[in-house]
Amino acid sequence: MAQISNTFETYDAVGNRETLADAIYQISPEETPFLSMIGKESVSGIHPEWQTDTLATPSTTNNQPEGNDWSFQAITPTARVGNYCQISDKRIIISNTQEVVSKAGRKSEMAREIAKKGVELKTDIEVTHLSNQASSAGSGNGATNRTSGGFRAWISTNDSLGAGGASGGFNTSTGVVDAATNGTQRAMTKVLLDTVILNTYNAGGSPTTLLLSPYAKTVFSTFMSDTNVAQQRTNVSGKKQTTITAAADIYVSDFGEIMVVPNRQMARAGATIARNAFLVDPTMVKHGVLRDIAKRDPATTGDSEKKVLNTEYTLVVKNEAANGVIADIFGMTSAS
Numbered sequence: 001m002a003q004i005s006n007t008f009e010t011y012d013a014v015g016n017r018e019t020l021a022d023a024i025y026q027i028s029p030e031e032t033p034f035l036s037m038i039g040k041e042s043v044s045g046i047h048p049e050w051q052t053d054t055l056a057t058p059s060t061t062n063n064q065p066e067g068n069d070w071s072f073q074a075i076t077p078t079a080r081v082g083n084y085c086q087i088s089d090k091r092i093i094i095s096n097t098q099e100v101v102s103k104a105g106r107k108s109e110m111a112r113e114i115a116k117k118g119v120e121l122k123t124d125i126e127v128t129h130l131s132n133q134a135s136s137a138g139s140g141n142g143a144t145n146r147t148s149g150g151f152r153a154w155i156s157t158n159d160s161l162g163a164g165g166a167s168g169g170f171n172t173s174t175g176v177v178d179a180a181t182n183g184t185q186r187a188m189t190k191v192l193l194d195t196v197i198l199n200t201y202n203a204g205g206s207p208t209t210l211l212l213s214p215y216a217k218t219v220f221s222t223f224m225s226d227t228n229v230a231q232q233r234t235n236v237s238g239k240k241q242t243t244i245t246a247a248a249d250i251y252v253s254d255f256g257e258i259m260v261v262p263n264r265q266m267a268r269a270g271a272t273i274a275r276n277a278f279l280v281d282p283t284m285v286k287h288g289v290l291r292d293i294a295k296r297d298p299a300t301t302g303d304s305e306k307k308v309l310n311t312e313y314t315l316v317v318k319n320e321a322a323n324g325v326i327a328d329i330f331g332m333t334s335a336s
Helices: 033-038 096-100 109-130 190-202 214-225 264-268
Strands: 040-042 049-052 079-082 086-095 169-171 176-178 209-212 250-253 256-262 277-280 285-296 304-317 324-326
Touching: 033 109, 033 209, 033 277, 033 285, 086 096, 086 109, 096 109, 096 304, 109 264, 109 285, 109 304, 190 214, 190 250, 190 277, 190 324, 209 214, 214 256, 214 264
Parallel strands: 040 285, 209 256
Antiparallel strands: 049 079, 086 304, 169 176, 209 277, 250 256, 277 324, 285 304
């Protein structure tokens, strides 16, 4: 039907109110699985250090004669390792006018930004801890900032590498954690996982969690089709709908159960972090806190309000040999 002549419609009106919803919808993931599982502990300086030790290889020739007059074995000293604290922050500046005008979805622009930036700061710490970042002592006058060595950089005993890859780890000569050298990317397989679990077990570790990117988690679930994996069977009740199980969340290895945890932040941070699958013993890794996240009030200048959230922290890897990594895997797609 044709519209009747002179019908007044919304296209003609100038006084209709806006219909902006009084809500803000955010779907970016906030969880930080690595931080949550390792917990935190206080550190008291910018360069916390700790010691590691190992037992001697078991001997089958430890038999001694009667009346033996002893000679004594050499004592191997402990190894001294450490990491540097780095400072991370989020800065907010809001004009005083914007803070007082009527707004949709929030009463205070500053309060909303403080909450948002707090989540962003935590996710920054999450991916920094998991990264291949080398540690650095930094230098004065702001020329070079201190950096905390990431988990990927720390692991050197039980690291499965792609072709051309090389281990990083704590460098006893320089006193810093060196970054690993990336190798050629390859598909994650059950064989690679089992090999790293075996190596970690032989080194004395007991990892309980496999942390990996969402795409790598889907690859892990395909391990169920391996001929050496017991097939899952579920009784279907006539009163229930049929359920298709296409995922696995616990891996019962030869050396214990391992919880499989996808971490969306690994993918959000990009392929350099997503290309690793980490075997973690949470008792051997901690978030070291020199200064916890706090809100700072910079000096007032101009017609605006300023806030800064900052923290000073490091990654305490008590013994890297308790953990493992399958490095250089496709972590974003089947080719990246």
